[in-house]
Amino acid sequence: MIQARDISKKFLIPHEKRVTLREHVLGFLLGRTMGFEPLHALRGISFEVHKGEFFSIIGKNGSGKSTLLKILASIYAPDSGGVMLNGTVSPFLELGIGFTPDLTARDNVFLSATVLGLRRREIEALYDDIISFAELERFQDQALKNFSSGMKVRLAFSVAFMADADILLIDEVLAVGDASFQQKCYDVFRRLKREGKTIIFVSHSMGDVKEFSDRVMLLHEGRVVSVGEPEKVIHDYQLLTAHEDEKRLIPKERLPQRAVAEQQKGFTPPSDEKRWGNGWARVTRMVLSDAAGKEKHVYATGEPLRMRIYIKRENPLLETAKVCVAIHRADGVNVLETCSDPVSWRASREQDSERSIELEFPRLELLGATYYCDVALMPEGGNEPYDFIKGCCSIRIYQDNTTLYRDFKGISYMPHVWNVRER
Amino acid sequence: MLRNRARYFELIKVLGFTDFKLRFSTSVLGYVWSVLKPLGIFFVLYMVFGTFILRGADPRYKDKLLLGLFIWSYFAEASTAGIQSLLGKSHIIGKIYFPRSIAVLATSLNYFLTFMINLGVVMVFFLIDGVGFTRYSLLFPLYIAEVYMIVLGVSFLLSVTYLRFRDLVEIWTIIITAGFYATPIIYPIEMVAWKYQKLLFLNPITFIVEYSKRVLVEGRILDAAGSATTFLIGNCIIFMESVLVLLIGFLVFRKRAPRAAEYL
Numbered sequence: 001m002i003q004a005r006d007i008s009k010k011f012l013i014p015h016e017k018r019v020t021l022r023e024h025v026l027g028f029l030l031g032r033t034m035g036f037e038p039l040h041a042l043r044g045i046s047f048e049v050h051k052g053e054f055f056s057i058i059g060k061n062g063s064g065k066s067t068l069l070k071i072l073a074s075i076y077a078p079d080s081g082g083v084m085l086n087g088t089v090s091p092f093l094e095l096g097i098g099f100t101p102d103l104t105a106r107d108n109v110f111l112s113a114t115v116l117g118l119r120r121r122e123i124e125a126l127y128d129d130i131i132s133f134a135e136l137e138r139f140q141d142q143a144l145k146n147f148s149s150g151m152k153v154r155l156a157f158s159v160a161f162m163a164d165a166d167i168l169l170i171d172e173v174l175a176v177g178d179a180s181f182q183q184k185c186y187d188v189f190r191r192l193k194r195e196g197k198t199i200i201f202v203s204h205s206m207g208d209v210k211e212f213s214d215r216v217m218l219l220h221e222g223r224v225v226s227v228g229e230p231e232k233v234i235h236d237y238q239l240l241t242a243h244e245d246e247k248r249l250i251p252k253e254r255l256p257q258r259a260v261a262e263q264q265k266g267f268t269p270p271s272d273e274k275r276w277g278n279g280w281a282r283v284t285r286m287v288l289s290d291a292a293g294k295e296k297h298v299y300a301t302g303e304p305l306r307m308r309i310y311i312k313r314e315n316p317l318l319e320t321a322k323v324c325v326a327i328h329r330a331d332g333v334n335v336l337e338t339c340s341d342p343v344s345w346r347a348s349r350e351q352d353s354e355r356s357i358e359l360e361f362p363r364l365e366l367l368g369a370t371y372y373c374d375v376a377l378m379p380e381g382g383n384e385p386y387d388f389i390k391g392c393c394s395i396r397i398y399q400d401n402t403t404l405y406r407d408f409k410g411i412s413y414m415p416h417v418w419n420v421r422e423r
Numbered sequence: 424m425l426r427n428r429a430r431y432f433e434l435i436k437v438l439g440f441t442d443f444k445l446r447f448s449t450s451v452l453g454y455v456w457s458v459l460k461p462l463g464i465f466f467v468l469y470m471v472f473g474t475f476i477l478r479g480a481d482p483r484y485k486d487k488l489l490l491g492l493f494i495w496s497y498f499a500e501a502s503t504a505g506i507q508s509l510l511g512k513s514h515i516i517g518k519i520y521f522p523r524s525i526a527v528l529a530t531s532l533n534y535f536l537t538f539m540i541n542l543g544v545v546m547v548f549f550l551i552d553g554v555g556f557t558r559y560s561l562l563f564p565l566y567i568a569e570v571y572m573i574v575l576g577v578s579f580l581l582s583v584t585y586l587r588f589r590d591l592v593e594i595w596t597i598i599i600t601a602g603f604y605a606t607p608i609i610y611p612i613e614m615v616a617w618k619y620q621k622l623l624f625l626n627p628i629t630f631i632v633e634y635s636k637r638v639l640v641e642g643r644i645l646d647a648a649g650s651a652t653t654f655l656i657g658n659c660i661i662f663m664e665s666v667l668v669l670l671i672g673f674l675v676f677r678k679r680a681p682r683a684a685e686y687l
Contacts (some may be wrong), residue, residue, distance in 0.1 A: 011685065018590070019587070020588055020590035021588040021590050022590055060506045073519070074520035075516075075517065076518050076685060091519055092518075093520065094518070096514075096518055096519065097519055098514050098515030098516070099514065100514060100515070102448075103441065103444070103445070107441065107444070110437060111437055111438070111441055112519070113514075114433055114434050115515060115519050119430075199552045235552035238485065303589065387514070
């Protein structure tokens, strides 16, 4: 049905944007050469989609999904390679099918449907269905510029799907529109699948992808990473994003340097301060690692996690301190606060002033989200900290869809069983 | 293939109709403006040149002025619209595929249609003013076809170029203004010294306006010297120029159009 062979597409991004002849002439006269940076949107993509298949394409932003869809829709021409499509195509790209804002909804429907290849008679026959599916009966003679974005998307999707093409290219329709329209879209997807239409679907919602797809393709930096069973490919995607998140999170992991050491009296930290305390002892470093000791910040639910906290005594008279860790979710929900037994320093030996302590979670059963840790050094009795670091590190948790944790929702997994008693 | 051709014909119709609607729906008088505008300009120019400057030199001056003006304003408006015919439909071109040439064709046909109606107004004017029909008038449709070819060629060439050079419309406006004076519309070509006349004839619209005036208003094909040869050569030149403009425009368009969506 659809055969794509070795598609490559490169965009030349000029270092300096020149869109007028004046700028070109000026640039030329001033002897500035026009530098380009090639952006390889697609690098040799090949795949096949069979008739009647619901084929999803997933990948991060900028992985080439939309460019690929535009090539399938013949809007962009590939630099090399080619596409063979058998059948009529109805594209629904970037939430639209090309409406003219100054025309009424009615005129736009006729225009778009004609572009999609319908004849006037066919459009007239379908018109009422299109409008009622989009729930725009009252607005059909209003100019489209007065429509809300949700209304426009509804109308566009309605036309794209009523056009009765053999192949539908759908880019993120479910991201907008209210719940009832989303439900309608789901119904449409089911119906189109039943009718044996071929659908190419781009989405960031793994739930939708998993529910409808026969096969899934994962793109990354313009290449196909994997194609096949939804379960497996979505898992690959999770690993990929975990890996990417890891790279993104590391630079943030430095401890805030501005310690507010001289806050002896009255423990009232200003709310925007990230670190405070009297400075008798300090947290110098915090390392998150997995069971094997590999430092990382992205974990699957149920993985072991070790936090190693390095502390240093600054006041030689200090003998003991407790280490406290608080974990809270990005939205502020407090998940866990825990403090160690007092850690002691043998009196006044300078070389022993630095030591470390480890907090181990054999199974970290937090559910998918981003979490932050606060770390504090506290006196044995009393609550005025030697050192308190807010948001000392972040942990990203994802629910690996090959594990038992994949479908749970909430903050944390708790062991449980469902008992069914036979009567 | 046949299904496709029918489909594209339908598409030209709908796009052209849409353009027409968008062009005129925002004003009360709507389409009437496309006649009123050149008519208004005609009256201004006639007052200035016909009654004061070239006073009474040619009893047919107003007919020639009217004809030249309508041809020129068609060329000016249609080519300016043609340049913008791709970018103006960027919202559709970026989302759905259809042969890009259809967008240009639809715009050019839309303007050609209004031009036809406007010519009807000119004919009525001629009838009232007593300009007779001669067998030479039969050449006029050929000139109309040639203007259309030039407009279409310019639209093809400049609509894809405009995507990359966004000040092209401003430049084109200046060229159009210069062209208005480089075409014998407000003055008879005989007023220009022969060595400059040759320069004027580099502009294909000069030929078309000049010969249209001759065959329609004057009912003759001979020039002042009474020679038919120059007329024949002139006709060959316009025809070749028109074909050439259309051909170059189309070839450039065909090469550039597949990448049009990337420059929107």
